[in-house]
Amino acid sequence: MKDNIQTNQAAVSVEGVSKKFGAAVVLDDINFSVLEGETLVLLGASGSGKTTILRIIAGLETPDSGRVILHGKDVTELPARARGVGVIFQNYALFPKMTVEGNIGYGLRLRGRPKSDIAEIVNTLIELTHLEEHRRKHPSQLSGGQQQRVAIARALAYNPEVLLFDEPFGALDAQIRTRLRREIRALLREIKVPSIFITHDQEEALELGDRIAVLNQGRLEQIGTPYNVYNKPATEFVATFLGAANLLLGIVNENRFEAEDIFLKIEPDPKIRDGQSVKLVFRPEDVFLRRPENLTQNYQPLVDGIVEEVNFVGAFERVVVRLNISTRPPILVTRPKSETTVFPLEPGVKVPVGLVRFRILPNYTLASERAARVI
């Protein structure tokens, strides 16, 4: 799971970082890198250790072991003020008694830059973040989105090694979040400053990240492009945390997944041996509820099922289907409008169930097994 990026070309490298608070292990051997100009999203549930990683990179917290490297320089021992990272705090942490201009220029004033330089840089940043009308206001007179732009401009002013965002949309309502997310993505593409972006929102992660690192209880479960993390989840946690996933328990036998009356051809996988207990993982949108006529995708029939529920959920339809054997939990299927108009379904109808995409993951039932797995 170590990503194969050379430390010397990375903007940020976190190497073997562990942290305990008292007896609680909050971070367990975290390794990852962020490339120049890249946005890495750290995705994880509440309490998974995201903020702690960020604070360790910023120098606001010391790791028990491991190193933090910024542009090839080991900064593990440096205090926060000597690291030159830009942090956008969850509540923005703007200085209440300074104007927008004062906030943005603060880092430059600390560095003793000449007044004329400061004015010029502040002007450029105010234009970049569209804060022209607000330059003389105090933070309390700004909206959440404007405050956030000030926080970003303030961090950009002194050419930070890396930008660290700690759930910057946490306090805003859903509509504004979506808009700001677009704004930030556009801004990050424009300025090309390497960034680490924390969120517990999978949609946000998929939209913002060049790569996503999924964190679960202090361990990094997977790191990769949004496409790979979503479509090729390495663990059950990743599969279920990023979007909905159906799970079926079974075993592997001669390159086949078997679960009672279900048989699926699978790709050979060196990590999985015959007879091993596994989970079949598939997303609701990867299920087909009719025999394909000219589907060229890797369609594989699963088994027949009975439709139990049909719900319209805006852009798509959500169908609950019970597979052949009644003791199995029902599976969730989503169908786009194009499907639902041509093949309407109603409860009680028998349908052929097939998959166009799925994953086979080892079924770790014991914690020790899980801990011992090679990642």
Next chain:
Amino acid sequence: MSANLSNIRHTHGLDVVKPLSITTLILVMMPLVLLPLASIFIFGTSSGLRSFWNALTAPEAVFALQLSIVTSFWATVFNVVFGLFAAYVLTKYNFWGRNALIVTISLPTAIPTAVAGFALLLLWGPYGILGRFLDPHGIHLMFTAAAIILANIFVTFPLAFGVIKPVFDTMNQSLEEASATMGATRWQTFWHVTLPSLRGAILSGALLTFARAVGEFGSTILVSGNLAGRTQTAPLYIFAKFNEGQVEAANAIAIVLALFSFLIFSVLFLARDWLEAE
């Protein structure tokens, strides 16, 4: 909320409860607060402004006022700086005995001022626990202006701290962290980020301390020696003149002290809002 409350109507037509309760309020306050204050002014000016002015500019009176202001000033400076320091340390660091320290700082509020003065005498007086070692070297703290400052510091000790500490408590810790990540040293953060947010609290802490110190009587009378023209503060002057039957002289200073407290009160009232704005 309170605006809504007054809109609730319990009766139709004339509501007698409202005028009745306001009248009661004023009637209770009249003999207890308003009339005593008024009588200072009525009496003080009854024999003409001329004699009021003379009483006020008597050398001993001027000296008493000056002494009160100077000693209160130094006690205020000390207690504000110390209160700021104590609030910073007790907010930033968590250590064993922290709560005990907080309680100790607040303790002087609960101690009768005469006890405070007496305690200072027992410590610094010529035969006091520490004073007896200083006395042979010709160092006399008690019965000097320094003693008045010490007494003032003691009785006003918790006031500035008490106003500043809550502001520290509610201050957003991430402001200081943000400042640090932007490159500030601890001192720069304190100066540019922490202190500006404390302006209001420092001003009110200082005014409260000063107002309280100027009016201090119980401890001062014990430690100062009450020597007219040397260690007699304004409140002691009022007491002394009254005892000598010179009610007009006492009254002139009383008026000044009363006006002075009105002034401080108004500044507190107005400046608070002004400083908190933004």
